[in-house]
Amino acid sequence: MKRLAVCVVILCSIAAVSVYSIFAVEKANDKLFRLIDSTAQSYRDGSENTKQMLDELEDYWREYYVKVSYLSQTCTLDDISYSVAKLPALLERDSEDFLSECESIKAWAKKIYDSQFPHLYSVF
Amino acid sequence: MLIVFFRAIILYVLIVLSMRLMGKRQIGELQPSELVITVLMSNIATLPIEDITIPMAMGVVPIFTLVCLDVILSHFSLKFRGLRKIICGSPKIVVSDGKIDQKQLKDLRFSADDLMESLRSMGIFDICEVQLAVVETTGKISVYQKQQFRPVTNGSMKIIDDDEGDPPQLVVDNGKIIDSTLRFIGKDRDWLMEKLDEKKVPLRQVYICTADDSGKITVIGKEQKK
Numbered sequence: 001m002k003r004l005a006v007c008v009v010i011l012c013s014i015a016a017v018s019v020y021s022i023f024a025v026e027k028a029n030d031k032l033f034r035l036i037d038s039t040a041q042s043y044r045d046g047s048e049n050t051k052q053m054l055d056e057l058e059d060y061w062r063e064y065y066v067k068v069s070y071l072s073q074t075c076t077l078d079d080i081s082y083s084v085a086k087l088p089a090l091l092e093r094d095s096e097d098f099l100s101e102c103e104s105i106k107a108w109a110k111k112i113y114d115s116q117f118p119h120l121y122s123v124f
Numbered sequence: 125m126l127i128v129f130f131r132a133i134i135l136y137v138l139i140v141l142s143m144r145l146m147g148k149r150q151i152g153e154l155q156p157s158e159l160v161i162t163v164l165m166s167n168i169a170t171l172p173i174e175d176i177t178i179p180m181a182m183g184v185v186p187i188f189t190l191v192c193l194d195v196i197l198s199h200f201s202l203k204f205r206g207l208r209k210i211i212c213g214s215p216k217i218v219v220s221d222g223k224i225d226q227k228q229l230k231d232l233r234f235s236a237d238d239l240m241e242s243l244r245s246m247g248i249f250d251i252c253e254v255q256l257a258v259v260e261t262t263g264k265i266s267v268y269q270k271q272q273f274r275p276v277t278n279g280s281m282k283i284i285d286d287d288e289g290d291p292p293q294l295v296v297d298n299g300k301i302i303d304s305t306l307r308f309i310g311k312d313r314d315w316l317m318e319k320l321d322e323k324k325v326p327l328r329q330v331y332i333c334t335a336d337d338s339g340k341i342t343v344i345g346k347e348q349k350k
Contacts (some may be wrong), residue, residue, distance in 0.1 A: 003145060003147065003195055004195060004196065004199045006145065007145065007191070007192035007195040007196055008192070008196065010188050010192050011188075011189065011192040011193070011196070014185055014188060014189055014192075018185070069179060070179050070180075070181055071179060071181065072179065073177050073178055073179070074176075074177045074179075075177045078177075
């Protein structure tokens with residue numbers, strides 16, 4: 001009976017942590033998207049704050065990487081890391097690719113979030 | 125490299141824990157569902173060890189989910205016979221009164237060789253000696269021999285020993301007293317120390333000491349270092 005109770009507790013904990021992980025990724029994505037949007041907007045406006053915002057985005061990305069690496073394959077996160085690493089150089093060259101790179105980071109992050117949901121196509 | 129090393133240690137501990145959670149039955153005999161879990165577990169555990177891009181959670185979560193489900197399912201199968209039949213199957217009689225049920229053997233995909241091999245492993249070389257043979261849910265064959273071929277037992281010879289008790293238990297292992305077995309035979313540390321004093325063997329010099337509930341004690345001392 002004790003063993004059964006332990007198993008029920010473990011199963012419930014796994015279910016709870018799994019549900020919590022969805023919200024954790026959602027929260028992390030929200031902040032990441034906000035930072036990307038504000039950096040992209042600042043770039044479009046030609047603001048001098050863009051560099052500072054980009055630094056903030058890079059700092060947050062490191063935090064995001066650690067958080068999400070517990071839940072997602074690190075190769076996906078590495079792909080986003082490459083995009084984030086490209087941003088300062090693109091900003092310096094004032095390249096048009098800066099905005100598309102920001103969008104690709106958002107798309108990758110959204111993909112990670114979507115992968116947390118047990119859709120029919122992902123289960124079977 | 126260090127990541128793999130740490131992951132291997134963590135997963136080793138987790139798998140040992142999960143095997144303990146499955147219970148002793150797991151180690152002794154594998155029911156179909158338990159065999160599936162064991163095979164799956166060994167496969168899942170290797171994934172996060174080999175591939176460091178996979179998070180540990182991807183190995184830990186399925187292992188514990190499978191083990192917990194198995195324990196819960198086996199708990200319910202104890203309560204519900206129907207469920208037990210679905211999960212574990214039911215024993216099948218393959219030999220009755222020395223006659224092989226060929227259809228049953230075919231259904232079980234057991235060859236005559238398999239059957240004879242199992243019988244031989246039990247010391248039975250002639251199928252005519254078998255009264256009843258049952259293929260258990262674990263795949264093991266249990267045999268009940270015909271009366272004339274069964275070994276003589278104390279019961280059949282009407283030899284009854286009224287003083288029969290539990291066999292001797294290990295009460296000291298390498299100089300350390302095992303309180304649980306002492307309690308089991310209804311004795312305590314004082315009694316044990318008294319007995320060891322009688323035998324003039326100090327506790328730390330005892331390699332093995334066994335005792336039974338009648339008070340019979342056997343002491344094997346440690347070998348002296350040369």
